[in-house]
Amino acid sequence: MSVLAPLPVAVPLAAAAVLLLVNSIVPRWAFDAVAVSAAVAEIVICAVLVHQARHGTIVHWFGGWTPRHGAAIGVSFAIDSMGAGAALLSGVVTVAAVIVTRPSLHPDSSFVPALLMTLLAAMAGFCLTGDLFNMFVFFELMAVSGFGLAAYHTEDRAGLRGALNFGITNSLGAFFVLAGIALLYGRTGALNLAQIGRQLAADGKVDRLVIVAFTVIVVGFLIKAAVVPFHFWLIDTASSAPLPLTIILAGVLDALGLYAVARVYWTVFAPVFASRDAPVQATLMTIGVITAFIAAVLSLGARRYQRRLAFVMVSHTGIQLIGIACLSALGLAGWAMYAVADGLVKAALFGGVALLGAESPSTEEK
Numbered sequence: 001m002s003v004l005a006p007l008p009v010a011v012p013l014a015a016a017a018v019l020l021l022v023n024s025i026v027p028r029w030a031f032d033a034v035a036v037s038a039a040v041a042e043i044v045i046c047a048v049l050v051h052q053a054r055h056g057t058i059v060h061w062f063g064g065w066t067p068r069h070g071a072a073i074g075v076s077f078a079i080d081s082m083g084a085g086a087a088l089l090s091g092v093v094t095v096a097a098v099i100v101t102r103p104s105l106h107p108d109s110s111f112v113p114a115l116l117m118t119l120l121a122a123m124a125g126f127c128l129t130g131d132l133f134n135m136f137v138f139f140e141l142m143a144v145s146g147f148g149l150a151a152y153h154t155e156d157r158a159g160l161r162g163a164l165n166f167g168i169t170n171s172l173g174a175f176f177v178l179a180g181i182a183l184l185y186g187r188t189g190a191l192n193l194a195q196i197g198r199q200l201a202a203d204g205k206v207d208r209l210v211i212v213a214f215t216v217i218v219v220g221f222l223i224k225a226a227v228v229p230f231h232f233w234l235i236d237t238a239s240s241a242p243l244p245l246t247i248i249l250a251g252v253l254d255a256l257g258l259y260a261v262a263r264v265y266w267t268v269f270a271p272v273f274a275s276r277d278a279p280v281q282a283t284l285m286t287i288g289v290i291t292a293f294i295a296a297v298l299s300l301g302a303r304r305y306q307r308r309l310a311f312v313m314v315s316h317t318g319i320q321l322i323g324i325a326c327l328s329a330l331g332l333a334g335w336a337m338y339a340v341a342d343g344l345v346k347a348a349l350f351g352g353v354a355l356l357g358a359e360s361p362s363t364e365e366k
Contacts, residue, residue, distance in 0.1 A: 004052075005060035005077045007045045008087050008124035012038050016117035023111070032098055035113035039095045039120060046088035046124070053081045059130065072192035078130030082336055086252070086259055089340055090123040093251030093347050097244040100351040112152060116244055119145035126256060132184065132268070133191045135260065136177050139224070143170040146253070149245040150237055162240035169223060169233035173257075176220030183213035184268070193267040201271035214269050214280075218261055225257025227321060228291040231314045238310035243350060250309070251347030254317055255339045262324050262332060270327075277327050284325035291318025309349060316342050 015038030019031055052058055058079040061067075065074025094116055122141035129135050147170070151163035185191060187209055188199035200210065226234035234254060238246050265273075265280075273280060292315050299311030320342070323335030 004045050004048055005058060005079060005128070006062070008042050008049070008091075008128060009121045011041050011045070012117040012121035012124070014038070016114045016121070019114040019117065020111075023114075031113045035098045035117055036095055038117055039091050039098065042120060042124060043088060043091035043095070046084050046091060049079055049084040050081055050088060053079055053084050067195075070195075070198075072131075072190065072195045075134060076130040076192065077128045078194065079128050082259075082332075083127045083263070085336070085340070086127040086256065087124040089343060090120055090127070090248075090252050090256075093248055093343065094120045096251070096347055096351050097247040100243075100247070112149065112242070112244060115145050115148045115152070116248075119149070119248065123252065123256060127259065130193055131191055132181055132193050132196065132264070135193075135263075136174065136181055139177060139260075140174055142253070142256075143167070143174060146170070146245060146249075150241045152242060162236040165233040166237045166241075169230065173220040173223030173230075176216045176223065178220075180213045180215075180217030180220065183209055183216070187213070193264070197268045197271055200268065204272070206272055206276055210269075210272065214265075214273075217264055218284075221257045221260040221264070222287070222321075223257070224254075224260070225317055225321070226254050226314055227287055227317055228294050228314065231291070231295060234314060235307060235310045238313065239304065239306040246306075247347050247350045250313055250350050251343040254313060255320065255343055258317065258320050258324055258335070258339070261321075262335070265327075266332075281325055281327050284327075285322060288318045288321030288325055291315065291321065293318070309346070313346060316346070 015034055019034055022030075049058065058077075060077045060079070062075045062077075067073065098113060098116060119142060122138045122145055126135060126138035126142060129138060143166075147163060147167040150166045151160070181191070184196055188196050190196050190199055223230040234249065238249055241249070261284075270277075295311045295315035295318060299308050299315065302308040302311055320335050320339055323331045323338060325331070326334075
């Protein structure tokens with residue numbers, strides 16, 4: 001247990017509340033200073049958690065509601081090195097989004113830093129939670145914050161279409177995830193990820209309910225990851241959204257869907273699928289290969305650089321999914337390294353666009 005565990009979520013949320021409270025009082029530069037300070041604090045906290053988690057998973061039970069007789073009755077954060085690392089990457093990309101996109105935003109975009117802080121808190125909670133339903137809650141908070149950013153200053157039809165595609169498609173993904181959660185809760189009576197995994201392993205059988213629950217949860221998270229054929233929302237959003245959201249989409253947000261697939265599989269379903277994982281491996285591998293190939297081909301036909309980069313993002317998501325589809329520790333480690341390097345490079349590309357003074361995708365001539 002670590003006293004730092006709740007802070008990666010609490011600090012950005014507190015910063016967002018402060019920014020909204022002083023919206024009409026302080027100048028814009030102060031907004032950016034508060035947002036950057038909160039994000040840097042989140043980075044430092046997550047770096048400490050990565051260091052602490054090297055000895056094993058850190059479990060923090062909120063309110064002291066620890067398990068009784070092997071049953072989880074409270075809400076927990078289960079922080080391992082990969083989850084803390086993903087939250088750390090989220091903070092780094094958010095700092096970059098705040099700093100490099102400030103000149104490209106409208107002068108009255110004072111709510112953007114607050115939305116970015118809410119999005120950062122949601123991404124951190126999504127990476128650190130040990131509860132399946134709370135993973136869904138943070139999933140929805142990410143979608144709402146992202147939709148707010150995508151729809152901010154939509155001055156043309158393309159921007160509005162991208163925002164609506166983002167909101168509707170991510171809501172569809174959330175519906176699939178919630179349906180899978182309901183099925184698993186009906187089967188096990190638990191929402192804690194580790195407890196669900198133990199319950200399924202104790203039953204020792206893979207029936208249709210378990211298969212359907214796994215399928216709909218994975219589909220929901222793959223929609224979030226924007227794999228083919230669910231990629232269209234990312235193409236439209238990255239082509240028309242404000243640069244802060246585009247940088248976060250490129251740097252970390254699309255990879256979080258794949259992180260959720262890996263987290264749920266290894267924590268919940270791997271014990272019961274241990275001797276029957278060949279169909280899962282083949283399916284995920286096929287989706288990854290198709291996504292990587294089709295998106296790469298489509299990128300060659302895109303004339304606008306935003307759409308071309310968006311297709312490249314989707315293609316690289318397919319490559320990352322191939323690493324997860326190996327269903328091995330080595331494949332998972334390879335995916336983690338690739339996700340960090342690829343996310344930072346893509347965020348740097350869009351950040352370079354902002355620093356060079358290029359027009360925001362939402363205002364560029366279509």
